[in-house]
């Protein structure tokens with residue numbers, strides 16, 4: 001059976017599944033709050049498993065809680081083609097970030113079942129644990145352990161804001177499997193994801209053929225000063241940790257802008273202690289997020305931040321600690337997988353363009369251990385990590401159609 005342009009997924013069925021999953025862990029404004037290893041994450045996992053079992057898939061679960069749902073191929077010795085992403089969300093996340101990649105993979109399976117299409121290579125749909133890294137840093141944690149970037153023990157030891165470790169949380173929701181992490185070998189992996197940026201929508205393109213992923217550095221900074229009265233402490237006597245953070249916040253912006261247009265930088269997390277209106281902050285803890293497609297730029301940004309933060313703290317009598325809590329170098333996806341995506345978009349008649357991923361994804365780590373690439377679809381106003389994140393059923397369908405064709409080209413249809 002040849003790969004014909006009329007071979008398409010069922011977009012309405014995909015959309016129904018996206019909307020049903022979105023009911024689990026609802027946010028306050030129409031999005032989702034299904035953070036990694038919460039009870040809501042557990043509920044989402046259970047729904048995904050139910051759907052996979054209904055589709056006749058064989059379930060696997062590894063020691064990081066990553067879920068694998070396998071459709072057999074005709075050649076039991078052939079390495080599987082993996083598809084998938086993540087079901088965990090940001091605290092004020094959208095309904096599609098990660099979820100489209102997992103449920104798009106499931107829709108691919110449902111379509112193959114409907115049409116009784118057999119493939120030489122098995123196909124496995126994956127839900128990677130803790131992609132977001134918002135509750136437990138770093139991001140892409142389970143895929144990072146799978147790819148040998150972090151040890152499992154280190155990952156288990158990571159704590160959330162309440163001091164709960166990732167390992168405890170995984171046990172508590174009952175989703176710790178027995179399978180050794182990383183033992184699975186892959187023929188290839190494809191991740192479908194929303195762009196989380198404005199390019200595709202602005203250019204009227206349905207598909208992003210992702211050739212590269214930009215690199216990332218997360219530096220957690222702790223500044224220590226002296227708690228004292230905001231009214232009676234003379235200005236020259238103050239050791240104001242909050243002032244240090246404010247000066248470093250503008251430094252981060254200046255450094256990123258000095259590498260315009262591709263580098264980016266921001267501080268998205270900060271804790272101020274004791275966080276009282278009339279006490280000068282004695283301690284602040286915050287995370288700098290630097291990204292660039294160019295490794296030399298990433299390293300320059302880190303070096304300048306370290307030097308500049310030290311000068312700010314020395315000048316203001318403040319203590320400074322900087323810890324790297326996440327990061328990966330810019331990556332180049334596999335040419336063969338990228339071509340399969342580009343061929344699929346062309347065959348299906350979808351407008352497409354090459355794209356560098358601005359966000360990090362599980363595919364960025366898996367690219368280190370298997371041929372990997374990504375497919376992106378637009379999102380409204382490029383907005384993501386916001387409850388107003390929105391896509392259209394047409395965009396979701398286009399992305400999943402391309403996923404179907406790229407996977408079938410790679411997994412090989414058997415007549």
Ligand code: HGY
Nearest residue numbers: 131132139140359360
């Ligand atoms: O941070 C990221 O790029 C991803 O959303 N975890």
Ligand code: MN
Nearest residue numbers: 097098131361
């Ligand atoms: Mn994501």
Ligand code: MN
Nearest residue numbers: 090097132385
């Ligand atoms: Mn995300």
